[in-house]
Amino acid sequence: MWTLDPNGSIPSWRHEGEPSALRLAFSTRRGGVSAPPYDTLNLGRSSADRPDAVDENRRRWLTSLGLDPACLATAGQVHGARVVEVSGPGHAADCDALVTTTANLALAISSADCLPILLAGEGVVAAVHAGWRGLAAGVSSAALRSLLARGGEMRSVRAHFGPCIRDCCYHVGPEVARRFPAAAIRDRDGLSFLDLATAARLELGEAGLAPDSIDDAGACTACEPYWCFSHRRDRGATGRHWAVIALDARGG
Template sequence: MPTAPGTDRSPLLRPRIFAHVPSVTAGMSTRHGGVSGPPYDTLNLGRHVGDTASCVEENRRRFCASLQTDPAWLATAGQVHGSTVRVIDAPRHEPFCDGLVTTTPGLLLAIAVADCAPVLLADPGHDVVGACHAGWRGTTRRVAAKTVTAMTDCGADPAQIRAYVGPCLSREAFEVGPEVASEFDDAVVSRPEDADRPHVDLKAALRRQLETGGVPSDAIEVSPRCTLRDTNDFFSYRAADGPTGRMLGAVVLRH
């Protein structure tokens, strides 16, 4: 298992793109600061991976507290690696979708990941926030662009949206088969001489998708962190090759 030296023992990463936006709070969990035992150690936030339920609930309570949000106001997506985006106005687990959008203050939109990318978005001027889960399938189905469209339908202006692409598989770590590579634009596919198969730059693909959707380039923050290469700080489905935890990327609109 890759074990790159940990660089952030904090249970929460704060996107800089939202740092000076009082009406929006956003964060991405790491694997630190929870109560779960191996292989979910320690801040597993996924209910569906085999961890003890009471540990997951305590971990979620801690995560929500770090974002100054009541766990009762948590909204999660029942992710299916698709591109369906739903607009919601109350806390719940929304099945069969990979994106959530809201105009409801206090509602914490959360996306579960362990190699796929969490994309967090906000138009603070028009009080609209969104979040989506983008693995390779969701990215090729334009889930990030569809989240921007759903936000626009709720009154957002793409030119005013800020976006954060969280830790996920890096280009160096994301080796795929030729059938997957063919689904992506050549601009985000590379074929390293020392690799047997193509590599996809998922982060670059998402950035391009957001820009095409009207989000300004300088309003997009892309995390440099790689989940597969830094398993000290992040859960990685590929690295674990078995049961592992899930992180949450989340965003909330303040009152």
């Protein structure tokens, strides 16, 4: 179960009952050094925020989780469905999902409304950036297949969904709505609202993942200005959260 721990010096969504072989978390916007409108824990460089502030935020947050900021892999995030396997620190361009079997290598995905998905299997983990374009292109099932191909067994795989914009807030046009199953769309007052988490749940289910293998942190980024950046709500002038997962060599 995911809970928001509001008390530490850097509040985060943490997962209770995670295997000791894993470290995983979703960041909030609290506990960093960035100035408005990136206040305060902006972890993304794709903004006009000061790079040294972003670096300090990354260092603080990863350290608070017991992760080494130098042992980090990030993704270019181009709203596609490409998955890249990584075995060491660095930046993988032109992909929206990272998978690794390397212990102590943290996989980080950045978002500010898109759905971050963390996948964990036996000895293999993945981090996925899933906005509507990526989901429509099949990024979540592509990452699941990649996990299974590297030794994960379907019955032991768990998928974790982080805070994202939900069907309370995510108005989309008909050209987007028609790309998704009706169960992921809520119609209200003649408008269509997309639920990214439901869309991902349906896609992973179709790929064979059992519904009770999915843990959803549940928050809507647009509804939570105190805890969350939201690209839609803040009209683009906002920071980025990170979702992070690592295999821990000292665990399992």
